Amino acid sequence: MGILYFFNKKENKDKYIKWLKKNAGERMDANRKELFKPDRCDFHLDRYEFASKYIKDGNKVLDVASGTGYGAFNIRKNNPAIDIIGVEIDEMTVEYANFIYGGGGVISYLKGSILNLPFEDNTFNVVTSFETIEHIEDDKGQVKEVLRVLKDGGLYIVSTPNAWSKHLFGKTKYHVRDYTYEEITSLLSDYCKILECYNQNSGSITPFNHRQKRGIVKTTNENKELAECFILVCQKTS
Template identity: 40%
Template sequence: MKIIQKIRKKLLGFDKNHLLAQVEQQKQQIEQLTTIVCGISGSSSSAWLLKNKDERMDATDELFDEARRNFHLMRYEFASNYCNGLDVADIACGTGYGSEILALEGKANSVTGIDIDSSAISYAKQKHGPANTSYKVASADDTGLPSASLDLIVSFETIEHLPPSVDILKEFHRVLKPSSTLIISTPNNWPLTKHHLRTYNFSSFKEDIEKYFRIEIIYNQNSGSKSEYNHNQPAGITHTTIKNQDLAECFIAVCRKDN
């Protein structure tokens, strides 16, 4: 009888140890598969960015020139100062690097990144999707967002890409709450191209905005690059004045919806 009990204990011990070994092996296999899947996803995103680098950029990726990256990062870091605790939309968010800055550095309550390019939105979801950020495929003039639902809209280098018949400012006014803020930028007197369908100077930019919003302040932004549009200015964001308005590479306007 004692011999039988000893045999049973040995068998039970073997079964238990065998099962534990199988569980551990399966856990290791799952971890390996997860690593492989994440690696494939990351490689896919990098390949997409490389293929589309002439039309899309990620300012956090060293694929792009440092001065150009800093130029784009600078304006989002500027806008992040307005985000704390707010519900924000980054309209024409592209690859989402700016939406992530608004969400994390800006400490927004929520950030909705919107872009008409579904592949850019897929990239944004993979690479720049913190918990308080969501992404949506939609056009800037028809966002599908509820009326009076946002505290802040950020829209950089968007308005010049749309024909004059498309009124994105009207849509921005619709989705913003009363007493909320719009931060919008555009190049200063850049020529028309297949991508730039309208061009602005200080006066025309101001005129279009004031159809819907009260302008609180306009800034010059310059990249510090050798581009002719930089006008030999140092990199930075400075208050626009009558004397320096022609030296801006881009304008950034901070605007208020009063009603």
Template identity: 35%
Template sequence: MVIQMLEWTGERIIPKQLKPTNGMLLEHIARYYFATPYIKGRVLDIACGTGYGSHMVAKERKRELTELIAVDNDDDTIYYANREYNHQKIIYQKEDALDPDLPEKLGMFDTILSFETIEHVADDQRFMDNLYQMLKPGGMLILSSPFGRGRGMPTSEPFHVHQLTPAEFEELFVRFRETEIYYQRGVTFEKPRDGVRYFIGVAVCTK
């Protein structure tokens, strides 16, 4: 019953229900592998979904991280993550990414992961404010989002509020001390090349 509900809520990957060669699954896993070298200290995975990615980086970086807080806004998803991807260093909990009190509730982090989340929220600036407040000075944010027609414009994806343009995506990170933008193509991450169309941006930011 929980798994059926997860399918209905949309865009939450359930690896155990998908073929290993499923393209969307591979893309999601690739983002967590890409982020793995940056994982250290106290970590936040915001909109963690079913928890497979949080579990993966916790196992890979168990010596480098002290605690991983994995949050999602759906009760059934958190229940599933706790059941299927439990780990001694992970705490799964239900939270709203736009809650103005979120920084006070969760505290400060050395590393924040936010994959395929910002396109789901109506107020992307509030979302970014929360992330910035929760990141320690010198901490790192790794954030990804699909590109589209732009803020406030309709999208063909039923669960997306909007999809930012590449320029709007880069503007999200102007207050960070350093930002590197990569582009995801399948399971690879690269700097832009002439003649290649990219659908997903990935920012690595230092506060």
């Protein structure tokens, strides 16, 4: 049985890696730098490293649009004394996440929509949602649904690309819209308190990076146009 299990597990892993390669344009696993550009992997991983600083022992954490699961996995690696769940709308992506990162029942990945999350009100201390809001037609509904499942005083940590791409090349592929600093802060401040806003840059040679070093720095009026992405730390107020 042990040998059979080993070969079945290897066969399944090969199946998921093949699927990941085929869908690399829309799906990525930033922990697999052998399959994706290392600088882009670091760009995605840096957000989860950043979010981990806001999470405390005993917190219940939700990663919305958790994709292939690497983000929730890395958050828990940094914060082992938490409960964390990932929700992703694509069924095959959920299968991948559970197979690669959900072993032992430590992290659960569920199929679900950010517009109809399968949780009771006031469930989570922290919700992360990175590079999601620009893909959703009903962005206001998305924000309201996240806040519904957050506890009072809980944190909503969200990222979205700066709308430089809209000015350079038109709307980004796969995006419903792109946000300027003014647009994303206006949207979020209608529903929650924005505690902090940061620029994130990859340090890459793409024009989107504006020749900035890799890192996450506080957004100011002087540097907001240089952001590759914005990361906003928001709080649900009663």
